[in-house]
Structures are given as structure tokens and as C-alpha cells.
Amino acid sequence: MASLGKLAAQGAAATTLKSQNGGEYSARAIGFLFALWFSLFVAVLFLGTLIIVTVIEGAPKFSLNLFTEYSSSNPDNAGARAAIFGSVFVIATTAVLAIPLGVAAATYLEEFADKRRWWNRLIELNVQNLAAVPSIVYGLLTLGLLATVGFKSKNFVLAGGIALALLILPVIVIATREAIRSVPSEIRQGSLALGASPWQTVWRQILPSSIPGIATGSILALSRALGEAAPLLLLGALVYVTFDPTSLMSGFTTMPIQIFSWTGRPQEGFHELAAAASILLLVLLVIMNGLAIFIRNRFQKRW
Amino acid sequence: MNKKSATFPVLVIDDVAGSKGPAQLPGPSNISHFAGRPRPGEKIIKGVLAFSAALTVVITVGILIALIVPGVEFFVNVPIWDFLFGTRWTPMFADADYGVLPLVSATIWTTVLALIIAIPFGLGAAVLMSEYAHPKLRAVLKPILEVLAGIPTVVYGLFALQFIQLVVFKEWLQLDTGAFSVLAAGLVMGIMIIPTIASISEDAMSAVPMSLRQGSAALGANRMQTSVRVVFPAALSGIIAAIILGVSRAVGETMIVAIAAGSQARIVTGPLEAGQTMTGFIANAALGDSRVGSLEYNTLFAVGLLLFIITLIINMISIRLVNKFRQVY
Numbered sequence: 250m251a252s253l254g255k256l257a258a259q260g261a262a263a264t265t266l267k268s269q270n271g272g273e274y275s276a277r278a279i280g281f282l283f284a285l286w287f288s289l290f291v292a293v294l295f296l297g298t299l300i301i302v303t304v305i306e307g308a309p310k311f312s313l314n315l316f317t318e319y320s321s322s323n324p325d326n327a328g329a330r331a332a333i334f335g336s337v338f339v340i341a342t343t344a345v346l347a348i349p350l351g352v353a354a355a356t357y358l359e360e361f362a363d364k365r366r367w368w369n370r371l372i373e374l375n376v377q378n379l380a381a382v383p384s385i386v387y388g389l390l391t392l393g394l395l396a397t398v399g400f401k402s403k404n405f406v407l408a409g410g411i412a413l414a415l416l417i418l419p420v421i422v423i424a425t426r427e428a429i430r431s432v433p434s435e436i437r438q439g440s441l442a443l444g445a446s447p448w449q450t451v452w453r454q455i456l457p458s459s460i461p462g463i464a465t466g467s468i469l470a471l472s473r474a475l476g477e478a479a480p481l482l483l484l485g486a487l488v489y490v491t492f493d494p495t496s497l498m499s500g501f502t503t504m505p506i507q508i509f510s511w512t513g514r515p516q517e518g519f520h521e522l523a524a525a526a527s528i529l530l531l532v533l534l535v536i537m538n539g540l541a542i543f544i545r546n547r548f549q550k551r552w
Numbered sequence: 553m554n555k556k557s558a559t560f561p562v563l564v565i566d567d568v569a570g571s572k573g574p575a576q577l578p579g580p581s582n583i584s585h586f587a588g589r590p591r592p593g594e595k596i597i598k599g600v601l602a603f604s605a606a607l608t609v610v611i612t613v614g615i616l617i618a619l620i621v622p623g624v625e626f627f628v629n630v631p632i633w634d635f636l637f638g639t640r641w642t643p644m645f646a647d648a649d650y651g652v653l654p655l656v657s658a659t660i661w662t663t664v665l666a667l668i669i670a671i672p673f674g675l676g677a678a679v680l681m682s683e684y685a686h687p688k689l690r691a692v693l694k695p696i697l698e699v700l701a702g703i704p705t706v707v708y709g710l711f712a713l714q715f716i717q718l719v720v721f722k723e724w725l726q727l728d729t730g731a732f733s734v735l736a737a738g739l740v741m742g743i744m745i746i747p748t749i750a751s752i753s754e755d756a757m758s759a760v761p762m763s764l765r766q767g768s769a770a771l772g773a774n775r776m777q778t779s780v781r782v783v784f785p786a787a788l789s790g791i792i793a794a795i796i797l798g799v800s801r802a803v804g805e806t807m808i809v810a811i812a813a814g815s816q817a818r819i820v821t822g823p824l825e826a827g828q829t830m831t832g833f834i835a836n837a838a839l840g841d842s843r844v845g846s847l848e849y850n851t852l853f854a855v856g857l858l859l860f861i862i863t864l865i866i867n868m869i870s871i872r873l874v875n876k877f878r879q880v881y
Contacts, residue, residue: 285677375608381797381863389615505807512706
């Protein structure tokens with residue numbers, strides 16, 4: 250009887266608790282929701298402030314000079330021409346190196362690898378880990394690679410492309426695997442049932458269906474490479490470049506490096522130039538992200 | 553289309569977690585099993601693909617070799633004990649000291665400050681998106697976080713130095729601080745990490761089965777109670793993985809600290825002091841033209857090796873946790 254009474258008391262207590270704390274509109278629940286919105290508000294506020302501050306500071310220097318002039322000791326007639334061309338060259342090299350390799354590796358892991366083998370599991374784990382390795386380590390790797398091969402110079406387009414390709418390779422592998430995985434197995438089975446070989450199935454059915462996902466992932470990975478500076482710093486890209494790159498062996502600088510370089514100068518004019526170049530970089534990244542979203546929404550098949 | 557591919561891959565770390573394999577069938581799980589007569593051409597193609605995949609392992613081995621070989625040369629000159637526990641870092645001075653603790657102290661400061669910002673705000677955003685937001689609202693919120701994740705770190709660094717440190721801290725708040733501070737760098741880095749933590753935590757919380765939420769609601773809990781007492785504990789391993797990956801990013805982040813934290817290597821004792829982190833040192837030292845094989849050059853790699861080992865351990869813990877929560881549900 251005593252235990253029954255205790256149970257009843259507990260029940261009553263629970264009911265009181267519910268009437269106090271329960272309900273979607275109790276003070277605590279509203280406070281909690283407010284806190285959640287506040288955390289998002291902080292992120293948005295920060296993003297807005299960053300964009301506004303950068304635009305205000307960079308606007309006076311965001312002119313044609315930025316595109317046509319080389320960097321100079323006088324901020325009034327300095328521009329980012331060499332950096333813009335350098336970025337284009339390096340990113341193109343990165344794309345050529347990283348995308349085919351990444352797609353091939355992802356195709357192997359998704360379609361051919363036997364998951365019960367330890368080496369295939371090792372490759373998977375390894376890709377996951379590589380994606381989280383600090384970017385500057387890839388710079389050290391490339392530097393070590395160049396020293397081993399015996400290059401005298403370390404600041405050339407191909408070296409920069411290799412460093413950034415190593416950096417985004419795991420990202421492309423992971424994105425491509427996601428894209429391949431979303432192709433339903435009925436497509437594979439149908440193709441195989443009609444007598445296609447495994448490779449024919451991959452080449453004619455699975456990869457074409459995955460192209461939107463691969464393109465989206467690759468563009469986003471390249472946009473990350475475009476904004477990356479740390480590995481290139483190690484390749485001595487922070488130099489005074491007053492020429493356009495013409496080949497894979499040309500010296501180069503890139504936009505993020507140029508921004509970093511201008512940030513470190515004492516004159517206010519260079520800080521404005523850095524902000525102006527940041528605007529350009531942000532616009533380019535928004536365009537690339539927009540393109541990726543457009544491809545994803547427009548072309549991705551919904552099975 | 554599965555849910556996962558609907559998320560946006562700009563959040564690179566989000567996809568690091570994407571290791572759920574295809575449905576694990578008892579039999580062979582890939583199409584090679586269905587090969588009919590042997591085709592030598594296909595064997596070659598498969599070999600090329602396997603080679604590409606194996607190349608990723610070669611990269612890791614390459615990183616290890618590239619770091620360890622100069623690292624060992626460094627430790628021949630500098631006892632490892634002095635390196636790990638020394639409190640003076642003056643490799644450029646005549647009487648050079650190679651105690652890495654000043655660099656480590658700055659890294660710890662910026663990382664902890666970043667996490668103080670990123671954990672509450674990141675988790676708040678994750679709970680909002682996973683438990684409260686209407687799908688249409690999510691469609692607006694996700695891109696905002698993606699833009700945050702996509703901003704180049706040099707731009708963050710410029711903002712930390714020119715606005716947060718010089719305008720907000722010195723002009724508005726009149727704080728007693730110099731041209732650089734670990735606080736400005738850590739604060740901005742925290743904002744940079746919000747998307748990482750929010751995205752992976754949201755994945756983990758979305759993976760909690762609806763039946764748990766329904767059970768909780770049936771017992772009279774409101775959404776707050778369900779979120780905090782049911783969904784949050786159920787998704788805890790994923791949330792911890794998200795936080796650990798955030799730590800990994802903060803430790804490895806270079807440009808923000810190189811620009812805003814300063815380049816003076818000494819033990820940091822307060823948030824308003826300047827300090828040089830491990831990555832900051834590598835970035836700054838790389839600007840000088842050190843000869844291959846010199847002690848200066850090897851120093852870069854010794855610090856890089858320490859950085860790589862720290863992040864490797866952190867990443868492995870995180871990957872294990874992520875894989876675990878993906879198996880549970």
C-alpha cells in the first residue's frame with residue numbers, strides 16, 4: 250500500500266512538473282528556442298558584417314586597375330593582375346590533376362572494391378583522414394617532394410597545382426562516391442542483365458548518371474582550392490611577380506597569397522587593395538558555388 | 553535520391569563523415585562479381601582504377617616520409633626532450649632555442665577560444681535545423697552556413713586583423729592589446745568552424761529515429777525536452793565527433809592565425825596577448841628562403857610532424873565515432 254501511495258505521489262509530482270515545464274509555450278521552452286535562434290543570428294550577423302566591412306574598405310580600390318596592373322610599391326597604381334592570372338593557371342592545373350584521379354579512385358572504391366578486404370577498408374579510412382589533414386601539411390609534402398626530385402626552384406605553377414590537387418583529392422573522392430552511391434542498384438542490375446560487362450555498366454550507365462554530382466563536388470572542391478593560401482606559402486608564392494604566367498614552369502602568385510601579402514604591408518592603401526581583392530575572390534566563390542547549386546538542382550536525376 | 557546527397561558538399565568536413573557503405577549484403581557487394589567471360593581490357597581498367605585509389609595511401613605514406621626524414625635530421629641536432637618541453641622558441645636567433653611549448657601554448661589558446669564560440673553556436677544552429685526548422689526554412693539556413701564555410705581563410709584573417717582587432721577591440725572596447733591578439737584570431741576561427749560543427753551534428757541528430765521523438769512526445773515532453781534529453785544523448789557520439797573535427801580544423805588552421813595572432817613566439821598567458829601558433833610558425837618561416845637540409849628548413853618539418861601527429865590522432869577518434877553513430881541507426 251505504501252509503495253502504491255508513493256507511486257501516486259510520483260505521478261502527481263510528474264503532472265505538476267508537466268504543467269510547469271511542459272508545453273511548447275512554457276517560459277523555458279521559449280527561452281530555449283530563443284537561444285537557438287540567437288546562435289544562428291550570431292552567424293548571420295558575423296557574415297553580414299564581414300561582407301559589409303570588406304566591401305566598404307575595398308570599394309575605393311575596386312577598379313579596373315585591380316585587373317590590369319601588376320603589384321607595385323605604390324598602392325595607388327598596384328593591381329592584382331599577376332595574381333588573377335596565377336590563380337587561373339594554378340586552379341586549371343589542379344583541376345586537370347585532381348578530378349580524373351579522384352573520380353577513378355572513387356569509382357574503384359564504390360564499384361569494384363571488395364569491402365571485406367582489409368586494404369580496401371584501409372583506403373577508405375585513409376581518404377577520410379586525408380580530408381581532415383591541415384592544408385599546410387600538403388605544402389610541406391610538396392616541398393619535400395620537390396627537394397627529393399631535385400628541383401632548384403619551388404615557385405612554379407605545376408608545383409602549386411600539385412599541392413592543391415593533393416589537398417582537394419580526398420574531397421573529390423568523397424563527393425564522387427556520394428554521387429555514385431545515389432545511383433540505384435536497379436540501374437546496375439538492369440545493365441548487367443542485358444549483358445553489359447561491369448566496366449560497360451560503369452562507363453555507360455553509372456558515371457553518366459553521376460556527372461551532376463561529380464561536377465558539383467568538383468566545382469566546390471576547386472572553389473576551396475581557389476581560396477587556399479597556406480600550402481602555396483610554403484612554395485614561395487609570396488614573391489613580387491610582375492609578369493603573367495605562360496607555362497607550367499612559370500613563377501606565380503595567387504589571389505589569396507596577394508591578399509596576405511598586402512595585409513602585411515603598413516600602408517593603409519595596401520589594406521584597401523587587400524579588401525578589394527577579397528571582394529573579387531568572394532564574388533568568384535559565390536559564382537562557383539552558385540554554379541554548383543544550379544548544376545545540382547537542374548541536372549541531378551531524382552530516382 | 554538519398555538524403556545525404558541533398559546536403560551540400562562545400563561543407564567538406566560534412567562529407568568526411570560520409571562513409572556509410574552501400575547496404576551491407578552478406579554476399580559480394582559489388583558488380584565485379586557478375587563478370588561473365590574474362591575480359592583482359594577490363595582487368596587493365598580495373599587495375600588503373602585500383603591504382604588511383606591506392607595512390608591516396610601513397611599520399612599518406614608520402615606525407616609521413618616527407619615529414620619524418622627532415623624531422624629525424626632535426627632531432628639529431630635538437631634533443632626531442634628539449635623540443636617538446638622547452639619554453640623558448642628562438643630558431644632565428646644566434647643562440648637558438650627549440651622549445652616548442654610557446655607555439656603549442658598559442659595553438660591551445662586560439663583553439664580553445666574558437667571552440668568556446670563554435671560549440672554553443674554550432675550546436676544551437678544544428679538543433680534548430682534538425683528539430684525545429686521547417687524544410688523550407690532549412691533550405692534557407694543551410695546555404696547561409698555554406699557561405700560561411702566557403703569564405704577563404706585569408707579573408708577571415710584580414711577581417712580579424714583590420715576589423716575585430718583594430719576597430720572592435722582597440723577603438724570600440726578600448727581593450728589593452730597590441731596589433732595582434734590570440735583572441736581576435738580565435739574568435740574569427742570559431743565563426744569559421746561553426747558550419748563544421750553544425751553540419752555534422754545536424755546529420756547525427758537527423759539520424760536519430762523518429763520513433764524516439766514520438767515516444768518522448770507521447771510521454772508528455774515538449775520539443776525542448778525531447779531535443780535536450782532524448783535526441784541530444786542519442787546523437788552524442790556524432791556530436792562529439794563533430795566537435796573533435798572542429799578541434800582538428802582549429803589546430804590546423806593557418807592563415808587566420810598567421811595574419812591576426814602575431815608572429816612573436818612566446819608562452820601566451822592571456823587572450824589579449826599576441827602569440828605564434830605551430831601553423832603560424834610554419835607559414836612565417838616559409839617566407840624566408842631556407843636552404844634544403846639546413847636546420848632552419850628541418851625545423852619547419854619537425855613542427856609539421858608534430859602538427860600532423862596531433863591532427864591524425866584527433867581525426868582518427870572523430871572518424872571512429874562518426875562510423876559508430878552511422879552503424880547504430
